[in-house]
Amino acid sequence: MSIEGDLERALLDKLIEFSTAQNPTMPVAWENEDFTPPGDQIYLEPKHFPAENGNLAWKSGTEHSGFLSVGVCFTAGTGTPPIRDVVGALVEHFAKGTRLYKGSVLVKIEQKPSAGSAVQDGQKNIIPVTIRYRCFVS
Numbered sequence: 001m002s003i004e005g006d007l008e009r010a011l012l013d014k015l016i017e018f019s020t021a022q023n024p025t026m027p028v029a030w031e032n033e034d035f036t037p038p039g040d041q042i043y044l045e046p047k048h049f050p051a052e053n054g055n056l057a058w059k060s061g062t063e064h065s066g067f068l069s070v071g072v073c074f075t076a077g078t079g080t081p082p083i084r085d086v087v088g089a090l091v092e093h094f095a096k097g098t099r100l101y102k103g104s105v106l107v108k109i110e111q112k113p114s115a116g117s118a119v120q121d122g123q124k125n126i127i128p129v130t131i132r133y134r135c136f137v138s
Helices: 003-021 081-093
Strands: 043-050 062-075 099-102 105-109 119-121 124-137
Touching (some): 003 043, 003 062, 003 081, 003 099, 003 105, 003 124, 062 081, 081 124
16 A cells, blocks of 8 residues: 555544444445434534645655544534533544554544534535644655
């Protein structure tokens, strides 16, 4: 696999670990795959946003950085307190300093993830959680 593929897979594998640890398992709406929202059940909607790569010094390697945005989605009109517990658990799961390994890459979560305000999109509300990372490859 490529560095970019391993990097994204490391992040998404960690998200799968979170979703399958929930009771019941929390569905994930994967990008570019058909998905039917599961009624009133909470589900996750990840989107990966890689930033521009940085070359730190001549022949010393490349810094890959960016963020994974995970929308915690729920039916509009159902309130937010229980959803905030899921958001908090997701923030804890991707704690600052977490190290993720995949193939030849090490991805490090650089800061505590940030949770945004709920945004309504049609019949669903989304609370975005932003997970910032860095990865150095030589």
